[in-house]
Amino acid sequence: SLLNLKQIEAQYLENNPEGNTIKIKISLYDTSAIENTVKDLISYCNNNKYLVEKLNIKKENLLRTKENYKKQFDELILYKNKVEKENINSGYITSYNVFKDIASLQETISKLEYELSQIKGFEVSVLPVTPLKVESMSLIKSLILTGILGIILCPFLVFFLDKILATSSEE
Numbered sequence: 001s002l003l004n005l006k007q008i009e010a011q012y013l014e015n016n017p018e019g020n021t022i023k024i025k026i027s028l029y030d031t032s033a034i035e036n037t038v039k040d041l042i043s044y045c046n047n048n049k050y051l052v053e054k055l056n057i058k059k060e061n062l063l064r065t066k067e068n069y070k071k072q073f074d075e076l077i078l079y080k081n082k083v084e085k086e087n088i089n090s091g092y093i094t095s096y097n098v099f100k101d102i103a104s105l106q107e108t109i110s111k112l113e114y115e116l117s118q119i120k121g122f123e124v125s126v127l128p129v130t131p132l133k134v135e136s137m138s139l140i141k142s143l144i145l146t147g148i149l150g151i152i153l154c155p156f157l158v159f160f161l162d163k164i165l166a167t168s169s170e171e
Contacts, residue, residue, distance in 0.1 A: 045122035059119050066112040073105045 026037060045051050080098045137145070 042122055051122070055119060055121070059116065062112055062116050062119075066109060066116070069105055069109050069112065073102065073109060076102050076105065 024041070026034070076098055080102065083098065136142075
């Protein structure tokens with residue numbers, strides 16, 4: 001499939017909502033080779049020790065971060081229960097909004113869990129591509145082809161015009 005390859009460009013997209021993304025632009029002579037090229041690329045990425053290690057490190061970091069947030073969440077729940085119990089007994093209402101922090105931590109933990117569920121290895125999503133310009137022949141090739149077609153079609157044109165002019169002059 002490398003014989004069909006014209007050009008390949010890779011670009012790492014930071015701060016992408018889909019996570020770590022590498023955008024690859026591939027130009028091929030034969031578009032039927034794209035499937036094999038993509039399979040080879042994915043196979044390479046999933047078997048590359050460096051890339052797999054980077055993915056595992058990211059997963060471990062996310063798990064550690066999630067555990068830290070989970071501990072903070074549990075501590076806030078205990079604090080909320082303690083404050084509610086003390087407020088009921090003493091009638092004192094705290095100005096600290098623990099519910100807002102609990103909701104915020106819950107949202108962050110949910111986002112981390114979703115991000116962790118998305119780390120499955122390397123996958124491909126093919127974006128639709130609209131050609132910006134049509135690949136065509138060079139000017140010299142076009143002129144040669146036009147000349148050859150002109151030479152071939154010229155006798156037919158002369159014959160046709162001769163018949164038309166002959167029938168019009170007879171009338």
